[in-house]
Amino acid sequence: MAQLSLRNIRKSFKSVQVLHGIDLDINEREFVVFVGPSGCGKSTLLRLIAGLDPITEGEFHLNGRLMNGVAPSRRGIAMVFQSYALYPHMDVYENMAFGARLMGLTPQEVEARIAEAARMLQLTPLLKRRPRELSGGQRQRVAIGRALVRKPDLFLLDEPLSNLDAALRSEVRLEIARLHQQLGATMIYVTHDQVEAMTLADRIVVMNQGRIEQVGSPRELYERPANTFVATFIGSPRMTLIPVTHAGEQLTLEGAGSVAPGQLPASPDGRLTLGVRPDALAITRATDGDEGFAASVIYTEYLGDNAYVYARLGDGTQVSVRTGPDVQFAADEAVTVSVRPGGAHFFSAEDGKRLVA
């Protein structure tokens, strides 16, 4: 129920500029995820939206109203913090009631909203506990509950799962997805974790060093990354980038052979960066005359439902290849790595921009 528009947002702390002009529109009911490496400005941007820090330059409109300078509590926004930031001296009920009461709701209404949130998040039996008596997942739910009872138009979540263990993380992730569907509120979610980003987002915003690298649906980002940064950031294990030279249909890697992955883009000086994801590579024991790059196996990671083979190409580039779980290679075994048709991405060797074939 909230529509955001950020126009050329800049943020400086003292003399250090941290955000260098962010332009972004977020639609109603959208679930937007900010990803990017540590320190790229995700939290900063979120805090600007929340109003916790002042915007240095640019305009932020929420539902058409200019928000610069409006107090955080008047923006109709709720935020879930990375460390949950529960009030340690209040029990779960009080934690949730605190903000609701401050909104001027009647006690009955407060009670009703908490009951509803608690039911939705299965917190009802825990209402009398204090935060320190809760497990990580429960705390997480309380933090969400606290946001819920305020019935905000916009939810901001800053790495809400990063303090949870892996098992809990996937559980709570599902819960958040379900919540978004139920509430229909706009959500902005910050994470480091691509799985979270991929599974939760309607649209992902990839940030790097205070700039937006690409905005798009998970599928867009995965299938058509705008540059090498996005390409390697999205997908795990990461996409392998191979600097190749380009002659006709053939892409050649110095000392490792060549491949012909189909239609190629134009490149002025014959140099390009070839990007391939682990699932777009195939690996075979080396036999003479194979089409593909020669490589030697580093080691194999068994994951149950499949395995990843890590191998080193002639020039030292390390590639990761997804294989079935039963494939076994010895370390240092010579192999040939080939690109499955349609699995190749091409980027400019100069600026890393995507090249279209």
Added chain:
Amino acid sequence: MAQLSLRNIRKSFKSVQVLHGIDLDINEREFVVFVGPSGCGKSTLLRLIAGLDPITEGEFHLNGRLMNGVAPSRRGIAMVFQSYALYPHMDVYENMAFGARLMGLTPQEVEARIAEAARMLQLTPLLKRRPRELSGGQRQRVAIGRALVRKPDLFLLDEPLSNLDAALRSEVRLEIARLHQQLGATMIYVTHDQVEAMTLADRIVVMNQGRIEQVGSPRELYERPANTFVATFIGSPRMTLIPVTHAGEQLTLEGAGSVAPGQLPASPDGRLTLGVRPDALAITRATDGDEGFAASVIYTEYLGDNAYVYARLGDGTQVSVRTGPDVQFAADEAVTVSVRPGGAHFFSAEDGKRLVA
């Protein structure tokens, strides 16, 4: 270079028994991972091995020597803590030198060892920094470095990656694997995270409520889990357990149809638990007369290289099915879920033990 044997180890805190008789042998150079849900006693067991807490009952031999009662520093063991436990008032160099000096090494030797460890962990430029001036991954490496310089026979690592973000986690994971290969020391590693367990371990020890559920290689655990606990704990998304009745070749789920996944084990009363991993299930749009269980789609998680479809069976059991990245189902769409040949696990309906066909 350490060989451990634990014999009927029990541990009580005051009147609460936390470990109920642990028997375990660990070989030289082995990389053993303890996994299990929170509170199952992993850290406790590690601390007993380290000598930080006294063993209540049972015997622990290290390289044939009885260790009960031997001071931690005399066991030749180094430990990496979950929170790293770096000494905040010392720089990186001092953090590493502290233990080394206490071993009575000459200053030259201390210096040499630190230089070596720093090189190996790429810490050389950071030696003069204090822990708070380091990023999470760097701190992690310092913690490992501190253990390294003592050249221990046995490394204990308690959830060393749980404070790192996802990107760093996979990077440091690789580093630890490499380190194990280089050093050839025995390592015991505690984690919640199955990916870590699967990719790092020579053998995984699955614990639950102070008992060992199963010990085995990742492949063993994944492919032949000893019981439903191990089966659901290992693998992500988790294995779906379906309570079925058994008549001839057919396994029937009340109100959802039946499947015939091949050879079946004997079950006295015709009830058993069928376990199937997401990759062993296939999903198709429902058409009459399909072989398989009828289900309705909850939602689909797109992960780039593949997708998971979550669906609900007639009795409410939720199944997860791995599919290709391009498969798309609408929510609530009726589908048929079938088991791929060889993909079924069978467990006793009573005690959850694995049944062999």
Added chain:
Amino acid sequence: MPKLRMTGRGLWITLLIVPPMAFVALFIVYPILLAFAYAFFDWQGLRRGDFVWLENFHTVLFVEPYRSWTLNAFKNNVIVFFALMVLQNGLGFLLAYALWREMPGARFHRIAVFLPVVLSTIIVAYLFKLFYHPLFGVINISLRSIGMGWLAQPWLGQGNTALWGLIAAQAWHMVGFPTLVFLAGMQRIPGEILDAVRMETESEWVKITKIVWPLVAPSATIVFTLLFVGAFNWFELPYIMAGLDGSPFGSTDVLGLYFYRTAFGNVSAGQQDFGLGSALAVLIFIFIAIFATTLTIRLRRREIQL
């Protein structure tokens, strides 16, 4: 519980604990116990007389004029405690809150607020005596110069202003201590919690009362307990500013002065009586010990709830 083994850990703990305990035992507990024993004897000046059981206690609690002196001093101590609670700790909290915001000049203010704490009581007492001087005192001069001369008072000469004058001086002297302890406490509050509150309200009052105050509980424990003990042991400042008699007419008399005067006499009293003095001291001690312990335990419990 296992016995304290005199090896390894047990030895080490013993080693740590014994020297400090020995100091306290030898130089505080032992002499104090001896002195407490005085309370059970009749004294003729400096000569110890008969063992009189609880008679001295009875005297100071129930026999006039001691009874009303005791009550008066105790009443004044109670006033001092509550007044300082507000003036010293309350103001300390407010100042800590202001300093915490790191506004321009905060560093300077922080040094200034703590500066008086390092001054000696003598200095503070003399300074404030001069300030309260009816003719040349800064306060009266200022009042007169702004045309409010009718407010000028002989501050230390009136029963209803003298004690407050001392309290103000004490608060000025010591306000820096609670300020910095509270400040330390506030800086321990995680930033995210503050952000969380800001998402919910703008009201400074709500933030302070509902969040900041509960979260500085550990600081409050230290500050409250020390203030309680300090207020009921108050001696130096009233001694220097108002004299041993609690001038004027006992309006600044506090238990510390009263017991000292009773035990050691003063120029005007002539008599000194260790028996009564010690009886008073024992009573003061018991009172402080019981209340301070209760207070500490309650406050610690509040902390533990965090």
Added chain:
Amino acid sequence: MSTASATASRKAMTYGDRPGMLASLGRDGLLQIILIANTIIMLAPIVIMVFSAFKTTPQIFQAPFSIPDFTQVGNFIKIWNETNFLRYLLNSFFVTGASMVLILTLGTMAAYAIGRYAFTGSSFILMFFLAGLTLPLKLAIIPLFMLMRDLGILNNQLSLIFVYTAMGLPTTVFIMTGFIRSLPNELEDAARMDGASEARIMWAIMLPLVRPAMVIAGIQNVVPIWNDFFFPLVFIQNDNLKTLPQGLTTFMGEYTTDWGVLFSGLTLSAAPIVIIYIVLSKQFIAGMTSGAVK
């Protein structure tokens, strides 16, 4: 560790740093005014004291606020000539210093044992120290005097050092136990794995982390010890052993009506500790407030 404090103070800074809303300006302005007013109130008396030290008594009475002629140092000269000022000062430094060393050492030892180890009687011991906090030691002056006599340290600064140490321990233990308790166990375990003895764990690992608590405890004790004149009055008769407050009170007894001399005496006795405080204020306050370290 201290990233927590860094974050906290960073947050604290941004906390007030909001854009030009009237309300927010008004509130911060109010706080700023409170701070400035307070600072004036805190400093004015001290300034007046210093000013008065350069005035004659009539000048003090007639113009308490006026800026004096700073070359008029007669009052100071009088003190300098008629007392052993330097000797008193050194004695004070010695007594205070030695007492503080003992207090912090012993206090930390006790607090460490109570806070770090679970053993029978630990809460009793804490109560024992707490009781020491509440005892009116002045009452015990006669037994204490006899004790010092029997120990043969009357007229010896050891008597002062011992009494101050014993008096300072309860507060120190009280303040430090809580801090020490809150230190993370993992650090201790890590050091134990590194082969450190209990003593070294305490010395090299834990103590550096409780410095803020030591600063708080130190402040709580150093000021009364530096300023005390009661015990020296009773225990010390040799003029060469007197401490500054004692020496000056004896001296100022002769000048009760000469406010000028009085104030210069007060100024002189305050100066060392004030100067030390101002010089060290950075570490001092940092130490104190980095109690933020968790």
Added chain:
Amino acid sequence: QELSFWSWRQEDRAAYEQFIDTFEAANPGITVNFQTFEAANYNTILSTALAGGTGPDVMMVRAYGGLENVASAGYLEPLSTETIPALADFAAPALAAESVRSDGTLYAVPFASQTQLVIYNKAIFDANGIEEPQTWEELKALSQKLKDAGVIPFANGTATAWQNETVTFGLGSSLMGKDFYEGLMSGDADFTDERFTNAIGEVAALAADYFPDGFIGLDYPSAQQLFSSGMAAMFVGGSYELATFRSQNPSIELGMFAAPGATAEDDKLVGLYFDGGYAANAAGANKEASIKFLNYLASLEFGQAFANTLNNISTVPGVTFDNPLLAEVAELNQSSIPYLMLAHFRYGEPSGSVLIQGEMQKLFAGQTTPEAIGEALTTGLSAWYEPFKN
């Protein structure tokens, strides 16, 4: 032999060093080590040291009740004319002040008497054409005149408790009169007597009009300062003030008078008391030398030096006063009553001094009446003063 000698007279240190030099010159082999302590804590220190067995050989002790504390515990060496022959000639009240009442044993050589009277600034009196007053009315009139001339009539303040007693008896002795004193002593009168209550009422009225603004908040040193700086004309105080004023303002010209009674015919009485004495430690190691030293302290030679140097009224008989002021005090002493509370009512708790000080502070603050004071004193003292117990 080395004698230790303790005193609370910090301000007299130099003079005493001089006396001691004289003594040491005459008695080779004995050295005297003079130590002074802060007056307010002297009691505590002396008690502690005596009880701890490390008391000085010779010490200054207070007179009256203050002496009894120390003497009755047996810490002091009893003195007699055998050990100190010069004592035979001392005035009886002086010796009584240094004796324990119950058995009359003498424990100290009295050193000075003090007189409570009114000291005035001659220059101011002259400038305003004022003479010493003969009646209470005259005193009020001249005060008014001074006040009109912009001079503070009296410098006194009563914030320091013991000043109240000084003011009361320094001003009120003549109003109370010798009859009252004798009646009180014989048990015929108590403090509810009109002669007493009227007197304090007058004193309070005078104070209200002619003491400085806010005098109830004015402490002793400031009051001294007011007078010695010439801002005030009169100071009700003891003869011990003379030296102080002179040292504070060497150019000041002092005069003094006994506060007058209601009529010119009434005796003009000053309050007289004995300050303290020199005593020897009963447990001292050098008793013989101590006695020798006490003998010196009782000698005319010392008394004369004491009077000359310290400007105090020595109790040694035969001392002459070179200083005209002292001579005048000695003159006024001829007509005196004892300084009441100190001489007679400091032998029990609550002491008369404590009571009168507090009560007068209340009276000055307008919180009680003279009659109520009389009542309070009488009932208060009846706690231990036999004649009032009925």
